[in-house]
Amino acid sequence: MLKEARPSHWPRERYDPRYDPLIDAGPGHNRNYAPTYWIDTAGEPPEDDGPITGDVDVDIAIIGSGYTGLACAIFLAKEYGIKATVLEANTVAWGGATRNGGQAQISSGRLKRSQWIKRWGKDVAIKMHAEIVEAFDVFRDLILSGEFDCLPQRGGHLYLAHRPRMMKMLESESELLNKTFG
Ligand SMILES: Cc1cc2nc3c(=O)[nH]c(=O)nc-3n(C[C@H](O)[C@H](O)[C@H](O)COP(=O)(O)OP(=O)(O)OC[C@H]3O[C@@H](n4cnc5c(N)ncnc54)[C@H](O)[C@@H]3O)c2cc1C
Incomplete structure (x- = not known):
């Protein structure tokens, strides 16, 4: 006090x-x-x-x-x-x-993974991703510990292309995510 x-x-x-x-x-x-x-x-x-x-x-x-x-x-x-x-x-x-x-998700701010790499390079981007995955685990454990009065609902994220040309971008981000950040 x-x-x-x-x-x-x-x-x-x-x-x-x-x-x-x-x-x-x-x-x-x-x-x-x-x-x-x-x-x-x-x-x-x-x-x-x-x-x-x-x-x-x-x-x-x-x-x-x-x-x-x-x-x-x-x-x-x-x-x-x-x-x-x-x-x-x-x-x-x-x-x-x-x-x-x-919503809890494995992301950071408004930038896409390709933008992380462009700004900070691949090594930093991979470290950031690892940190965010770890943070998500900590967050999930805190919630599941029952110490907090909340009702988590599991789910995924659905990214939609609202124009045909956005589809290309989604495909390349998805490929990058799977290949580089696995
Ligand atoms: C509209 C909106 C929607 C979002 N949706 C999501 C979502 O769905 N999922 C998700 O994961 N994230 C979401 N976020 C982001 C998420 O809320 C933030 O990442 C998170 O709140 C950051 O936590 P923080 O403790 O770092 O900062 P904050 O929660 O912003 O807390 C910072 C605190 O520090 C205080 N402060 C700042 N400077 C000083 C100072 N000099 N002295 C004393 N106090 C100070 C501020 O008053 C504030 O209370 C959203 C954010 C916004 C704005």
Whole structure:
């Protein structure tokens, strides 16, 4: 518990619909949640300790309480017994974590595998793929552990060509995926 903090129910700034994590320099602060399905249905968010107003001594400070930050805190606690302090500019899981479509898939961002290779080279692309596959396993194990209140539904992804010329692109991405990333 942070000592020098305000109570958690301080007034929030309005949600800003123009915020885009891929474009904006930062998330702002003290902003309310985006009005998403998750926020609508998940119940009250966990209380936080309010803003830090002075120096605080912590073992590990994690910046951001999205999936990355919270998963990091969970694993630090479970595997190393470390109680990390998670610092959040807005509200718990305010960013992409409460705005997404809820689909877990072995992909990263908006780029195709061929674009990874073009940007970073084949070796890096293969390492990225391996990391994402591993992350998916971790994610699946977390869900199957029963610690979280969610109902995973297994499924695949169907990529459709909406124009004849897109078919060629899908075929070549599929071939690349099977050949290079197996
Ligand atoms: C519309 C949309 C749909 C998506 N659909 C899917 C999907 O179906 N499947 C999927 O796997 N992924 C999807 N994603 C992506 C997924 O949500 C993100 O990859 C994931 O949320 C990233 O987690 P994160 O913890 O890295 O970042 P975030 O969840 O964005 O969390 C970052 C947190 O850090 C805080 N923060 C940032 N900077 C600071 C700072 N300087 N100080 C303090 N706090 C800070 C932010 O306020 C935020 O709460 C989608 C994303 C969007 C936006």
